[in-house]
Amino acid sequence: MKSLMSLWSVLASECARRCSTSTTRDIKTVTGRVEHEGMSFLTITLPSFGKDFQYCLDQGMVVPESFLPYRKIGSCLPSFLRGFTELVFDSGTGVLLDHPSIEAIHSIRQLTLLYSKMNLPCSPERTAKAMDGFVECDVDISTLPNRLLDSDVSEFRRLGLMLFRSLFSSMESDLHNDRIVPKHGPGATADRLTSNGKYNGRYWTRRLGEAFDFESFLLPSPRFYCEDMADSVDYREPEDEIPVKVISVPKTQSTPRIIAIEPSTLQYMQQGLLESLNRHVRKDFLLSNMICSDSQLPNQLLAKEGSVHQNLASIDLSEASDRVSLFLVEQLLFDFPLLKRAILSCRSFKADVPGHGIINIAKFASMGSALCFPMEAIVFLTMILLGIQKNQGHRFSSKAEIFSLSGRVRVYGDDIICPVDSVHNVVDSLEHFGAKVNRRKSFWIGRFRESCGKEYYDGHDVSIVKFRREFPSQRQHVAEVVSLVSFRNQLYFAGRWDTVKYLDEKLVRLLRVFPIVEESSSALGRHSFLSYTAERECDKLHRPLVKACVLVSRSPKDHLDGPGALLKWFLKRGHDPLFDRHHLERAGRPRSAYIKTRWVTPY
DSSP states (O other): OHHHHHHHHHHHHHHHHHTTOOOHHHHHHHHHHHHHHTHHIIIIIHHHHHHHHHHHHHHTBOOTTSSGGGOOTTOSSOSTTHHHHTTTBOTTTOBBOSSOOHHHHHHHHHHHHTTTTOOOOOOHHHHHHHHHHHHHHHHHHHTHHHHSOHHHHHHHHHHHHHHHHHHHHHHHHHHHTTOOOOOOOSSOOTTOOOTTGGGGOOEEEHHHHTTSOHHHHTSSSGGGOOHHHHHTSEEEOGGGSOOEEEEEEOSOSSSOEEEEEOOHHHHHHHHHHHHHHHHHHHHOHHHHTTTOOSOSHHHHHHHHHHHHHSOEEEEEEESTGGGOBHHHHHHHTTTOHHHHHHHHHTSOOEEEETTTEEEEOOBSOOBTBTTHHHHHHHHHHHHHHHHHHHHHTSOOOSHHHHGGGBTTBEEETTEEEEEGGGHHHHHHHHHHTTOEEOGGGOBOSSSEEEETTEEEETTEEOOOOOOOSOOOSSTTOHHHHHHHHHHHHHHHHTTOHHHHHHHHHHHHHHHSOOOBOOTTOSEEOBOOSSOOOOOEEOTTTOOEEEEEEEEEEOOOBOOOOHHHHHHHHHTOOSSSOOSOTTTTTBOSSOSOEEEEEEEEOOO
16 A cells, blocks of 8 residues: 555656646645545545546536535635646636646546556445345336336337347348357356367257257257257256356445356357347448447547537446346347347346345346347437437437437447437436436536546546556566556556656566567567667567566466367358467466566567
8 A cells, every 4th residue: 555655646746746736735635544544545535536526527616515525614625636626626616717727637637536446356345235236226127117108118119120120130131041150258157167168068048949959059060969969958948047147346446346147158149149230230331330339439539529519428327237128128129029039048037146146137138248238239329319309309200310410429338429409308318218327427518528438628638547456566466567567658658757757666676677668569568659679689580679578378278179179160250270279278268377587579
């Protein structure tokens, strides 16, 4: 914790110099609060200041309920970081200045949100509360069909059919013509199979069998089908299916992220349907401009435009994945029975929740399902357009009418961009159909916008660099060292060079060698606007070399042969050979890694 405080102090001093102010008292405040409150002040309390600041920036004034733990009686502005906030808000009235300091805005966000996403475990009490919230959210979603009017459901289905008829028809064609090619992902599964072991899996369900024959997907070819092989398949009825395993992973220290680990076979078929969906979305001009998940850049550019012209709003959703009702997905797929049967057959309907046991779930899917992300985008887009058509006062009668919204409406997971003039109707529509809008992270009034990890004020990029892991004390702390090097390089390109100099001294003592390298280099080195410096030349390849630390890891042993190996070959995408020629001997994510000093190319 002492190293975290030292880093904050160095960064605060640099920010103060760039804004011609002082942080002496601020550093004393933070030091004292950390001594009394511990790490939670840096990871929970301090970020609350940054969130209040962003909200006030959007509202155009310091709202009464903000900065309460930091205010003095009778003062509009908080006493903490006063030298910065006075460059943004009027000290007497609390109203946003006509020309606030962009540097001060960036500095406040950087100092208060620096440790907001540290990879630290939550307390058992907070984790248990998050699990309770998962179950409560599902109970709330289960009542959605009873809360919606028949007219709401029919209009939702009508607009969804107009938007996605071509997409769903193309996916049905893929199903009908056996063009769905499944694949296994690299992650964990509820049945605890290894990476290569998934290709020898014999788990199938009666529901999956209604849409997909196990002979066509578990075996490399029909010649391998025999009575013994058929008898070896673990063919389960719905009541005996393996439930998804709900777990928590670090997000912030105030609340963990709740995800679900799917059974291998369901994930296997979900990936095949996902590939078909993404392929056809890219071919559709309208959908590729509204929900395509290939890149976050379009959302970021629209957020920047909205910050300048104030014509586009950025909306953030809470519990986004867990609030997509299965009922709504069924309505969208109502006219496509083959696709509906395929998607629902590879959807888990039971979840094993710590502290609650096995429950039936009303949501479509939790994070962990390959179809969660694209289907939530489809559902949210339909909700958004329902809100926009209500604002316009007439129903969209054709897809051509929606083309005018291309470049003004976009959904990427729980990050939404929509026109400001329709934002209130859009928010009402989202909440009417079960979504939960995070109003503290949604912006449409002022000139601040946030989407997909980028933040802008009046067209200026005020995105910050976040510290993710604790300071390493030795180079054997591999994950922490790699994270610190990445943090250092991000800070360099953010222009925080005094802090970078401080980190360079730390890293040189830790690694002993820390040369300047290109971003494409495999070395753990310093990225710079200046060119790399070579220390010697390779005798064989005549290319420059530099002595640097590199990350070394190996996949665990995982032998695969026979029908499973042949199935893996048939499922390979593309014509090029696999990059790893030992993939049948070792596979999966490395369980350990270490840092080694080597001569490597600096580019």
